[in-house]
Amino acid sequence: MFVRVKNLRANQRTYQYLHIVENRWEHGRVCQRIVGSLGRLDQLLASGDLRQVIEGLVAQCPQVRLLQAQRQGSLAVESDRLWGPVLIFERLWQELGLEGLLRELARRGRQDFDVERCAFALGIGPVNPSSAVEVST
Numbered sequence: 001m002f003v004r005v006k007n008l009r010a011n012q013r014t015y016q017y018l019h020i021v022e023n024r025w026e027h028g029r030v031c032q033r034i035v036g037s038l039g040r041l042d043q044l045l046a047s048g049d050l051r052q053v054i055e056g057l058v059a060q061c062p063q064v065r066l067l068q069a070q071r072q073g074s075l076a077v078e079s080d081r082l083w084g085p086v087l088i089f090e091r092l093w094q095e096l097g098l099e100g101l102l103r104e105l106a107r108r109g110r111q112d113f114d115v116e117r118c119a120f121a122l123g124i125g126p127v128n129p130s131s132a133v134e135v136s137t
Contacts, residue, residue: 005041016041018050089124 001022008015018038023030044050058064069075093099099116106115 001035018044086124090120093120093123 001020004019004021006017006019008017018041020035021032022035023032038044102116102119
């Protein structure tokens with residue numbers, strides 16, 4: 001869905017209306033349908049209703065609230081993790097067949113936890129650049 005401004009001419013004047021529109025797939029092609037009309041743009045701006053509608057929509061969207069908090073500086077980074085080494089290790093883990101092997105072996109036992117994920121976490125160890133061991137050749 002998206003917002004569209006539609007220009008209409010009436011009585012020698014042009015009016016702009018604000019619509020919420022959705023794209024739908026019908027009969028092998030994309031069709032657009034107006035879900036709702038918010039009204040004339042100039043009236044919405046003058047009355048402050050547009051701002052209220054936008055603020056109401058933003059209040060329902062956690063991602064937008066997080067972005068606003070970040071812009072205002074009210075979010076603090078508690079840690080930064082490196083995911084590159086984890087992704088590489090995960091790929092090697094899968095290509096070597098360790099994931100399937102450990103899952104199969106774990107099925108024979110009666111553990112109350114995911115043995116494969118536990119082994120993976122133990123194998124990857126701490127992913128922290130300050131705790132990385134430098135190897136010289």
